[in-house]
């Protein structure tokens with residue numbers, strides 16, 4: 124039975140561990156998925172690769188992408204723009220692949236309006252103190268920027284009722300297990316497979 128891939132939308136406060144958990148799923152081959160690379164106007168961090176972590180673009184190029192309708196959604200987050208290129212997402216889903224996109228909470232709301240079949244997962248820290256420590260430990264932002272991101276985290280957690288699932292990233296292994304369970308369950312949810320079964324009966 125072939126159907127469209129799942130659109131997995133992953134959000135969560137800066138520093139919660141979205142990248143770490145995603146990389147663990149890939150490294151341990153927990154389940155196959157395609158990662159949709161976002162576009163951003165923020166500068167690359169040391170070690171980040173253009174076209175792999177993000178498409179790092181100028182503000183002018185980002186505005187052009189908006190005007191040309193290249194983005195499924197976009198948002199401004201603490202002084203920079205971030206957006207999801209729509210073309211690759213639609214193509215990969217049509218090919219039956221599961222696609223993971225990362226967005227902040229505002230972006231997720233837009234995706235929900237445009238693609239309501241998505242599976243919306245919010246990754247949370249065990250508590251805000253741990254989140255602060257993780258951001259400090261990562262060491263990629265100044266204390267000022269970290270404070271801005273923690274302020275944003277408080278707001279994001281208050282609107283997480285828009286998501287389907289909340290996964291606590293206490294340990295990476297636990298978070299990966301929970302996400303795997305969600306993906307497995309979504310693959311067999313009746314609303315996704317009903318058309319296949321109807322066809323099976325009608326073609327008999």
Ligand SMILES: Nc1nc2c(ncn2[C@@H]2O[C@H](COP(=O)(O)OP(=O)(O)O)[C@@H](O)[C@H]2O)c(=O)[nH]1
Nearest residue numbers: 137138161197198200205206207225226227230
């Ligand atoms: N709307 C939107 N947000 C995104 C996208 N890609 C990443 N983000 C969010 O932008 C915020 C900042 O991302 P980033 O600067 O990479 O910081 P990090 O989350 O700490 O790694 C986070 O909330 C990300 O989830 C995107 O394509 N669209």
Ligand SMILES: Nc1ncnc2c1ncn2[C@@H]1O[C@H](COP(=O)(O)OP(=O)(O)O)[C@@H](O)[C@H]1O
Nearest residue numbers: 137138139140141142143257261292293294295
């Ligand atoms: N479960 C965890 N336990 C402890 N540290 C973690 C965990 N998950 C992520 N980290 C660490 O927290 C920091 C932020 O993780 P990262 O994946 O960059 O977050 P995000 O992509 O959500 O901003 C990194 O230094 C990472 O090694």
